Amino acid sequence: MVYQDPVRLALSRRRARRNAWVGMGSLVGFTVVVSLLVSRSPGWPIVQETFFSREEFIDSFPGLLKAFMLNVKIFLIAEPLILIFSLVIALTRTLRSPIFLPLRVLATLYVDIFRGVPTILVIFLLGFGVPALRLQGVPNSPVFWGTAALVLSYTAYVAEVFRAGIGSVHPSQRMAARSLGLSVLQTNRYVVLPQAIRNVIPPLLNDFISLQKDTALVAVLGPIEVLRQAQIDASSTFNYTPYVGAALIFIALTIPMTRFADWVQTRMAKRQRAGGIA
Amino acid sequence: MSARLLEVSGVWKGFDDHPVLRGLDLQVDAHQAVVLIGASGSGKSTLLRCINGLESVDAGRIVLDGDVEVTDPDIDLDLVRRRVGIVFQSYNLFPHMTVIDNITLAPRKVARVRAAQAQDEARALLDRFGLAGKADEYPDRLSGGQAQRVAIVRALAMQPELMLFDEITSALDPLLVGEVLDAVRDLKSGGLTIVMATHEMGFAREVADRVCFLQDGIVREQGTPEQIFTDPQEPATREFLARVFG
Numbered sequence: 001m002v003y004q005d006p007v008r009l010a011l012s013r014r015r016a017r018r019n020a021w022v023g024m025g026s027l028v029g030f031t032v033v034v035s036l037l038v039s040r041s042p043g044w045p046i047v048q049e050t051f052f053s054r055e056e057f058i059d060s061f062p063g064l065l066k067a068f069m070l071n072v073k074i075f076l077i078a079e080p081l082i083l084i085f086s087l088v089i090a091l092t093r094t095l096r097s098p099i100f101l102p103l104r105v106l107a108t109l110y111v112d113i114f115r116g117v118p119t120i121l122v123i124f125l126l127g128f129g130v131p132a133l134r135l136q137g138v139p140n141s142p143v144f145w146g147t148a149a150l151v152l153s154y155t156a157y158v159a160e161v162f163r164a165g166i167g168s169v170h171p172s173q174r175m176a177a178r179s180l181g182l183s184v185l186q187t188n189r190y191v192v193l194p195q196a197i198r199n200v201i202p203p204l205l206n207d208f209i210s211l212q213k214d215t216a217l218v219a220v221l222g223p224i225e226v227l228r229q230a231q232i233d234a235s236s237t238f239n240y241t242p243y244v245g246a247a248l249i250f251i252a253l254t255i256p257m258t259r260f261a262d263w264v265q266t267r268m269a270k271r272q273r274a275g276g277i278a
Numbered sequence: 279m280s281a282r283l284l285e286v287s288g289v290w291k292g293f294d295d296h297p298v299l300r301g302l303d304l305q306v307d308a309h310q311a312v313v314l315i316g317a318s319g320s321g322k323s324t325l326l327r328c329i330n331g332l333e334s335v336d337a338g339r340i341v342l343d344g345d346v347e348v349t350d351p352d353i354d355l356d357l358v359r360r361r362v363g364i365v366f367q368s369y370n371l372f373p374h375m376t377v378i379d380n381i382t383l384a385p386r387k388v389a390r391v392r393a394a395q396a397q398d399e400a401r402a403l404l405d406r407f408g409l410a411g412k413a414d415e416y417p418d419r420l421s422g423g424q425a426q427r428v429a430i431v432r433a434l435a436m437q438p439e440l441m442l443f444d445e446i447t448s449a450l451d452p453l454l455v456g457e458v459l460d461a462v463r464d465l466k467s468g469g470l471t472i473v474m475a476t477h478e479m480g481f482a483r484e485v486a487d488r489v490c491f492l493q494d495g496i497v498r499e500q501g502t503p504e505q506i507f508t509d510p511q512e513p514a515t516r517e518f519l520a521r522v523f524g
Contacts (some may be wrong), residue, residue, distance in 0.1 A: 173372065175370065176371075176372070179433075180359065180363075180388065180432070180436060181388040186387050186388070195372075
């Protein structure tokens, strides 16, 4: 227990209480002002009717939730593939032996290209292009090609995250492992990668969150996931409430993820401050 | 006359056109402790790194135990490194592993010792160096002196024939230097062959069988601690010692 002089203790408690009240008050005041501004605006009744209709919401929400399962499925399939492929690409780019030059060039080209092309374009190109080839034995389901496009696009980003992580491990760690007789492969497996991956968990979580949202891009190919479902609902009733419903579903999933990512980040920062050079 | 364990002859090594070692010669017999002294940049660390193949040489030969040529471009350096342990100034423990995992990693993965046996051996070594209670701690919970002793144990766990110490006390709080030097003393009396770069002149004088003064990438002068510290022949050695002892 850390000792604090009772007078100072009382003072800091008072200050903390006051800060809490001021924060609360400012938040409430701000909310009131914004809601007044919005609800007093001339177009509000119509906006309320078209975007925040209770009946439309109740009607469309179960269908949206059901359609959202497809987004979840796409995410759950894409994410592990992205993690595996991007790790392989990142490792390939760290190989130094001249034998691997072609692989290294390929990996670099891949990352350059797919980081440069908008994800939605990749989805269009793969989703409409590959099935049009009418190749034997190649699936032509839009969900398949949409997911494949997400994997291709995100792997390029996540590979760069992993590469930064590998670069963040101090060269002396590699040297220490090699000096004990560990091979290059063992050094990566037991010493470099565990530290590299730990260092990039916060940015990785960020990319996860981004991917969860981008599953909606697959809508452009036609499969009925949540955005497409909302579009269908909206066009049949001329009411946009289903879009708001879809947004709420995404938020319900991404906010916990975001909080979790923040929590991991602060915890790691604390650990780093506590740790020394070791 | 005991067997020659290490023979360094005519070794050159440069970084970006800046020569660090310039035809350096050094012989170390089994069970000897050779201490390298000299100013920063004189080539002590580079020499140690060349000896266990962490750096490749530009010219010259380094031969271990009469038959293993470390400088042979075709040699399997992983095999050399099993026989030559090195401890660095900055400990370089693996921060994501407990002390015991740091120590048993190489025995398990490189020497293929069974996990249980590796653990027993590691615990015995920890015990010997006063670290018995630290086996399950992570490196960030250790003091500098403890971390450096763990690094020594980690290198010892591979049962090397030759141990290289690269200024292992330079990063330590002065109060913690003693415990690390005690560990080296212990190894020396156990008969391990040691090559040690250090700025601890008192320790060099006490433990070394031979002291080598390095300057400009060669061994400028060598001899028993008595000779070097009380009657140095080379003006450069005298000047260096005068600066050190102020």
